Amino acid sequence: MKLDERHLIQLAAVVQAGSVTEGAALLGLSQPAVSRTLAMLERRLGEPLFLKGHRPLQPTPLGRALAEHGQTMRAASRKASETLVNFRRGEAGVVRIGGTPFFMDALISGMAADFQTLCPDVRIDQSYGYLADLRAALESDRIDLAVCPIDLLDEGSGLTFQELLPGRNVIACAATHPLLAKPDPKALDLLDFPWIAPPPDSPLHADLHAILLSLGVSGIKIRYSGGSLASVLTYMTRTDALTILPHGAVFAFHRDRGISALPFRIPHPDRALGLLRLTGAPNAPAVDTFSRHIRKEFETLRHQIKRHEQALVPGS
Structure with missing residues (x-):
């Protein structure tokens, strides 16, 4: 026998409230409409849903079991409505x-x-x-x-x-890098340290060469290449290696990851x-x-x- 889900939901509300009037109010329905639904459901089942003579209403074992299914459906319906509202709100x-x-x-x-x-x-x-x-x-x-x-x-x-x-790059290094302690570091000082090269398909790879050209530096020692940001940061903080990073990345990690940037004025990408x-x-x-x-x-x-x-x- 297939039962109408709406009827089970109304039954659940009445069992929860203890009266037809209050159960109908929970669902925004009229008391006569809910009473008709319960009477029709009892006729179809051929079994009573509530014990006679009890106030508040007391469900029979069958009525309670069906009400539990109705409560599950009611909760799912309410959750679906909330999901729709939240979806429309983003x-x-x-x-x-x-x-x-x-x-x-x-x-x-x-x-x-x-x-x-x-x-x-x-x-x-x-x-x-x-x-x-x-x-x-x-x-x-x-x-x-x-x-x-x-x-x-x-x-x-x-x-x-x-x-x-806006596009902003910096020459990044560990927060303990020797060049940070130097009063006035020069471009040639960059040749004394190894470098980390950005991944070949990254825009930073081309930026590295443009920056070195602007500083008049060539022939740097590439010691490490192509890593993820996490691997570059880990490698850099354990060595004296230098690299090119977006200023936003350095700013995001300069406190907790122990990285910094050298005070060189470099061309920014267009x-x-x-x-x-x-x-x-x-x-x-x-x-x-x-x-x-x-x-x-x-x-x-x-x-x-x-x-x-x-x-x-x-x-x-």
């Missing part, structure tokens, strides 16, 4: 975000953690890639957002770009870190909410990094 759902490894590890992962303290029902799926891979992932609907540095976005690309941070989205992408409230959170966090971070840069290299 407080539930899935956000698929990809980005360049150093920025994702240094900045975005922490921002995602902070976001989920506010919106714990939003799941965040993170992946890595550089511009070409991220663009392909956006166009094939494998990610919703991309965080990457861009110098120029072609007109008619089908993508929208919102700047988060690009900016930003959020990429597919133009005309379907409405996704959780993605919009997370995007706003990221932009707000970076607005604060931008000013903090600028102050840190001015303290590091006066006049910058």
Whole structure:
């Protein structure tokens, strides 16, 4: 025998409240309507649902068992309604975000953690890639957002770009590096130490050569190459090696990971870190909410990094 789920939900409300009137009020229904439902359900079952002569109402064993099923259905219905409301508010759902490894590890992962303290029902799926891979992932609907540095976005690309941070690089080192104790380090001093080369497909790889050229330095000793941000930081803090990192990454880890930056004025890349989205992408409230959170966090971070840069290299 198939029972109507709505009837079981009404039965559960009456059992919970102890009266038809109060049970109907819990569901926003009229008392006569609920009374008719219970009477019809008893006729169909051929069994009583409540013990006669008891106030408040006392369910029979069958009535209690069916009410438990109805309560489960009622809770599921309420949860589904809450999920819908939270989804429309952008407080539930899935956000698929990809980005360049150093920025994702240094900045975005922490921002995602902070976001989920506010919106714990939003799941965040993170992946890595550089511009070409991220663009392909956006166009094939494998990610919703991309965080990457861009110098120029072609007109008619089908993508929208919102700047988060201007391009800023620094020569990074361990906080205990000998050059930090030197009153006026010179460019030639950079030749006395080994270097960590960024991954070959990273924009930082080209930046390294541009920076060295601007300082009149060549022939550096590459000791380590191609690692993740975590591996680069670990290696750097245990050696006197130098490398090129985005200032945002150094700022994010300069306290707890024991890294710093040398006070050299270097050319900054002609690009900016930003959020990429597919133009005309379907409405996704959780993605919009997370995007706003990221932009707000970076607005604060931008000013903090600028102050840190001015303290590091006066006049910058």
